[in-house]
Amino acid sequence: MSMLTHLNRRGEASMVDVTDKAVTERSARAESLICMSTEAFVQLCEGQNKKGDVLATARIAGIQAAKKTAELIPLCHPLALTKVQVDFELDRERCGVRVTSLCKLAGRTGVEMEALTAASVAALTIYDMCKAMDPAMEILHTRLAEKLGGKRGLWRRSEAEVAAGNQAPNQEEGDW
Template sequence: MSQLTHLNQRGEANMVDVTEKDITDRSALAESRICMGAEAFALLSQGAHKKGDVLSVARIAGIQAAKKTADLIPLCHPLALTKVALEFELQPDKHSVHITAFCRLAGRTGVEMEALTAASVAALTIYDMCKAADPTMEIGPTRLLQKTGGKGGHWRSDAPASA
């Protein structure tokens, strides 16, 4: 069984020392989803929402969130991200938006948390902007799809992408 890396010998939380790790190209891809009612989905997909272009705002929020991950998750390292990209796929048959977030850098630690944070905050932003039309929206699942770099190399989720 793997050991938790954020615990020291006494079981106390601590930030992992990555000083001696090699600098490698690292990336991560995460996904989230937000499901809503037909009315809210129509407003979003037709760009008719009173608050403006929901997906553009969600994209900027996701990028900002990735850059602020170390401020939100206590033991994350501040990272110099070189790429953050969010994509939105409207799924009319499910009244949902599938969100993917990609983060990349050359560094000593991975960007999984940044990609997960970006996808999560993008979904939360969509919720915030559409809640007047549908306060019953649901977010999730949010999960890591793949990561590259570091001593672990390439990892990809074996589970199929969420429906």
């Protein structure tokens, strides 16, 4: 009756049944940006944070978060992820860290939520570890960058924005 996939016939929240879907290789990339004061950024870059290695801790947090997405997002399926990768790019011009995540599996449902959760929690961990130096940090532009697998095949943010008539950000130059 409902066109919404997470509602049953009575309009109640329901996990989507993916039993009959084909097992295919699926992946998703997500990104987030956290900006901070110059002082906090320099401290992070020089490895002088009193709580320890900020980026190593954020990487582990992002990986753990991806694996626990179904515990955090009520209707997500528990997934047997085969790869979770979290990377960081320092943006000196913005005093920011661009967090990127990649999640992969062979399965019946996508891994977009896992990739978004990994990028989000990694950014939150950077915030947690640097908040004593700069409580005014901002986490910006958490978004899906790319997904592969399922009915749609390959989807990329830049292609989708162009198709919708929106100006795609030029990530080569760091425009968000």
